[in-house]
Amino acid sequence: MIIDVSTIIPAVAFVLYVSFVIFGFLQYRKDRFYWSFQLYMIFVSIWSFGSLMMHLNSSILTPLFWNRIMLIGLLSVPYALCSFVVDILELQRKPIKVVIKLSYLLIIPLMYLNFTGNIVNEVGFTDDLIFYYQLAPGAVSAYSMSYVYLIFTLVMLFFGTKRRSKEGVQKNLILPLIGVLIMLVGIFLNVFPELGRYPIDIFSATINAVLLFYTIYKYKLINYSRLGLSIMYSTILAFAASVTYFLIINLIRFFNPSFAPGNLFQLSLILGIITVLIIHPLRNLISYIVDAIIIPKRHPYQTTIRNLSKRLTTIVNLHELGQEVVKNLSAGLKTNWVVFIARGIEEPDNYFLVANNNCPTEIRVGEEIPFAFSAEVEARLEQCKKENVSAIIHVNPDEPRLSASAFLPSSDVIIPLVIRRQVAGYIVIGYGDGKALISEIERDALEILAAQSSLSLENALSFEQLRIQGDELTMSKNKLEAIFNGIASPVCLIDIDYTIQEANTAAVSFFGEPRELLIGSKCYRSFFDRNRPCTFCQGLDCLHTGVLQENEADVDDKVYSFQFHSVRSADKSKSVFIEIINDITEQKHMQEELVRTEKMAGIGTLAAGIAHELNNPLAGIVGTAEIMLSELEEANPHHEYIQDILSYSKTASDVIKELSIYSRKEEVKHIEQVELVRVLEFSLRLALRGVDSQNIRVERNYHALPTIEANEGELQQLFLNLIVNALQA
Known part of the structure; x- marks a missing residue:
C-alpha cells in the first residue's frame, strides 16, 4: 500500500466532493437544489475514489479495475457540469435544454470503450513502485468525445452569459469557468502517460472544487447548511x-x-x-x-455602534429608530450634533426630519427638509445608488465642510441610507470645531452601522406604510359597515352552505334575533323556522350563474320579495351571496285595492257613456208613450199597456240617472249639507241592482239623523264600497 502525494490528493478530493454530495441531498426540499450539480458531484466523487484506490496499490482488486472506475467519473463529468451551468444561468431556450439532455446518451459509448479496454489496456506498478499505465487506441476518441463537447458547450455558454443583462451572473461564473479550464488542462495531460502517472488531473479537479466551493459560499448559489x-x-x-x-x-x-x-x-x-x-x-x-x-x-465607540446595530434589528417604529441612532451616535462618537432624516411615505421625493440631537436648525421633527448638495456629493450619492451600498461621505482636515441643506449647519459626515438603489434617508453628523475628524476605524464602524440602519429603515418605512394602509383599511371598513347597516331593507351575507356570515341592523330588527345568534346559523332556520332550505330560494342559482335572481313567495299569510346577488371573491373557494328580503304584504294589498279602484273608475266611465247613449231613446219612448196615452180612453185595452211602458221607462231613466250621478267626476270637491239617509238609500239601490237580492235581507234602522257637511259624491262612493264588500262577503 502506497501513501504519498498521489494518494493524499485524491483522498482529500474524495472527502470534499462526498461532503458536497451528502449535504446536497440534505437540502433536497429547499430552494436552489440542482440535480445536475448533485450528479456532477457524484461523478467527481467516483473519479477521485477510483484515482485514490488506483494509486494506493492495495490488495483490493487490481489497479486496472480502479482505473476503469475512475474513468466512469472522469468521462462523465463534462456532461453533468454543462447541465449544472445551464441551470445556474437559467437558460430557458428549448434547443439548449434538449441538447444538454441528449448529451447524456454519449456516456453510453464512452462506457463501452472503457470496459472493453479501448481507452486504457494496462495499469500497474513497476518493481520500484512507480505507477504507470498504457493507453489503448480508443483513448484519443474517448477523450475527444467527452471534452471537445465540453469545450464547445463552455464556449457557447460563455457567449450566452455575455449577452445576459445580469452582471452578477457573469461574476458568479468567472471562478467556476477558471476551475473548469484548470481541470481540462490537468485531464489533457492524461493523454501523455509520462505526465499522467502523477495525479495532476485529480489535483486540478481539487482546485476546481475549491473555486466552486468559494463561489457557492460567496454568491449563495446553493443552500447548504x-x-x-x-x-x-x-x-x-x-x-x-x-x-x-x-x-x-x-x-x-x-x-x-x-x-x-x-x-x-x-x-x-x-x-x-x-x-x-x-x-x-x-x-x-x-x-x-x-x-x-x-x-x-x-475604541469604546465601536462597542456602542455594535450594540446599536444589534438593537436596530428589533426596531420597526420610524421615530424610535431615529431617536436610537442619534442618541447613540452622539454618545459614542462624541459628536456635536446628529440628525436622522427619512423619505416621506406618501411623498417619496421629499425628506422629513425624524430625529434631532442638538442640531441648531429651525426645522422641527416631522417637517420637510429640502436638500442642496454640491456636485461632488451628488456624484458620490449617484455612485452609492448605482452600487446599492450605504457609504460614508466625509471630509478630510484640509477640505471644507459639507453642505447638505440651507436649513442645516455645515456637516462633517453624511451617510446616505440606500435601499434598492434609492436613498431612503440620511444620517448627518457634525463635530465641534476642536474635534478631529473621523479616523479609519471610526469610518469602518460607521459603515457597519450604515448597512444595518439601511435595513432597519427599510423595515420601519415598510411598517409605517402598512400602518397607514391599515388605518385606511379600517376607515374603509367602517364606511362599508355604516353603509351596510344604513340599508333599510334586511340584508344578509350567506355562504354556499346557507350559513349566515353577516347581517345588517335591519335584518337583526326584522327577524327579532340578536346578531350573535343570526351569524353562524342557517338562514332557513333563523328566517322561517324551517329544517331544510326553502323551496323558493334561488341563492345557489345566483352563485352558479352569477346573475341577479328575484322572486316572491307567500310565507305564513305574508308576502315576501327576495333578491339574490352573487359576490365575487378573490378566494374562489368561499362562494357567498347577498340576500335582500322585504315584507311586501301591505304593498300587495295596496296594489289590489288600486286595481279594484281602477276597475270601478272604468265602470263609472262606461256607465256615463251608457247613460248618455240611453237617455235619448228613452226620452223618445217616454214622449211617444205620453202622446199615445193622451189619445186613448181609459176603457181602451191598450191604455194599461201604455202606462206600463211609461212606468218601465221612468224606472230605466232613474237607473241611468243614478249611474250618471255615481260616475260624475268633480274637478272641485264641493262641501255642502248632505242628508245621510237619502245618500245611503241611493247607494243601496245602486249596489242591489244587477245582483240576486232574493237571499239578501236589508234591515233599516234609521234614527233622526241630522244633515252633515260633506262631499256627496265621496260619501256615495264610501257607502257603495261598504255595501259591495258586504254583499261579496
Whole structure:
C-alpha cells in the first residue's frame, strides 16, 4: 500500500466532493437544489475514489479495475457540469435544454470503450513502485468525445452569459469557468502517460472544487447548511495546512539533512488535521478577547455602534429608530450634533426630519427638509445608488465642510441610507470645531452601522406604510359597515352552505334575533323556522350563474320579495351571496285595492257613456208613450199597456240617472249639507241592482239623523264600497 502525494490528493478530493454530495441531498426540499450539480458531484466523487484506490496499490482488486472506475467519473463529468451551468444561468431556450439532455446518451459509448479496454489496456506498478499505465487506441476518441463537447458547450455558454443583462451572473461564473479550464488542462495531460502517472488531473479537479466551493459560499448559489459549509471549509483548510507542513518540513530537511521525521506525507496530513481541530476554538478565543477586551478599551465607540446595530434589528417604529441612532451616535462618537432624516411615505421625493440631537436648525421633527448638495456629493450619492451600498461621505482636515441643506449647519459626515438603489434617508453628523475628524476605524464602524440602519429603515418605512394602509383599511371598513347597516331593507351575507356570515341592523330588527345568534346559523332556520332550505330560494342559482335572481313567495299569510346577488371573491373557494328580503304584504294589498279602484273608475266611465247613449231613446219612448196615452180612453185595452211602458221607462231613466250621478267626476270637491239617509238609500239601490237580492235581507234602522257637511259624491262612493264588500262577503 502506497501513501504519498498521489494518494493524499485524491483522498482529500474524495472527502470534499462526498461532503458536497451528502449535504446536497440534505437540502433536497429547499430552494436552489440542482440535480445536475448533485450528479456532477457524484461523478467527481467516483473519479477521485477510483484515482485514490488506483494509486494506493492495495490488495483490493487490481489497479486496472480502479482505473476503469475512475474513468466512469472522469468521462462523465463534462456532461453533468454543462447541465449544472445551464441551470445556474437559467437558460430557458428549448434547443439548449434538449441538447444538454441528449448529451447524456454519449456516456453510453464512452462506457463501452472503457470496459472493453479501448481507452486504457494496462495499469500497474513497476518493481520500484512507480505507477504507470498504457493507453489503448480508443483513448484519443474517448477523450475527444467527452471534452471537445465540453469545450464547445463552455464556449457557447460563455457567449450566452455575455449577452445576459445580469452582471452578477457573469461574476458568479468567472471562478467556476477558471476551475473548469484548470481541470481540462490537468485531464489533457492524461493523454501523455509520462505526465499522467502523477495525479495532476485529480489535483486540478481539487482546485476546481475549491473555486466552486468559494463561489457557492460567496454568491449563495446553493443552500447548504452551516454544518455542511463548515465541514467543507475544514476539509479545504486541512488540505492547505498539510501542503504547508509538507513544504516546511522539506525546507528544514534541505538545510538540515540529518533531520529525519519519517513518512513526510503521513506527518503532514496528521499535522493538517490537528491544525483544523485547534484552529476553530483558538479563533473563537482570539475573537472573544479582541471583541470583549481590546476593542472596548481602545475604541469604546465601536462597542456602542455594535450594540446599536444589534438593537436596530428589533426596531420597526420610524421615530424610535431615529431617536436610537442619534442618541447613540452622539454618545459614542462624541459628536456635536446628529440628525436622522427619512423619505416621506406618501411623498417619496421629499425628506422629513425624524430625529434631532442638538442640531441648531429651525426645522422641527416631522417637517420637510429640502436638500442642496454640491456636485461632488451628488456624484458620490449617484455612485452609492448605482452600487446599492450605504457609504460614508466625509471630509478630510484640509477640505471644507459639507453642505447638505440651507436649513442645516455645515456637516462633517453624511451617510446616505440606500435601499434598492434609492436613498431612503440620511444620517448627518457634525463635530465641534476642536474635534478631529473621523479616523479609519471610526469610518469602518460607521459603515457597519450604515448597512444595518439601511435595513432597519427599510423595515420601519415598510411598517409605517402598512400602518397607514391599515388605518385606511379600517376607515374603509367602517364606511362599508355604516353603509351596510344604513340599508333599510334586511340584508344578509350567506355562504354556499346557507350559513349566515353577516347581517345588517335591519335584518337583526326584522327577524327579532340578536346578531350573535343570526351569524353562524342557517338562514332557513333563523328566517322561517324551517329544517331544510326553502323551496323558493334561488341563492345557489345566483352563485352558479352569477346573475341577479328575484322572486316572491307567500310565507305564513305574508308576502315576501327576495333578491339574490352573487359576490365575487378573490378566494374562489368561499362562494357567498347577498340576500335582500322585504315584507311586501301591505304593498300587495295596496296594489289590489288600486286595481279594484281602477276597475270601478272604468265602470263609472262606461256607465256615463251608457247613460248618455240611453237617455235619448228613452226620452223618445217616454214622449211617444205620453202622446199615445193622451189619445186613448181609459176603457181602451191598450191604455194599461201604455202606462206600463211609461212606468218601465221612468224606472230605466232613474237607473241611468243614478249611474250618471255615481260616475260624475268633480274637478272641485264641493262641501255642502248632505242628508245621510237619502245618500245611503241611493247607494243601496245602486249596489242591489244587477245582483240576486232574493237571499239578501236589508234591515233599516234609521234614527233622526241630522244633515252633515260633506262631499256627496265621496260619501256615495264610501257607502257603495261598504255595501259591495258586504254583499261579496
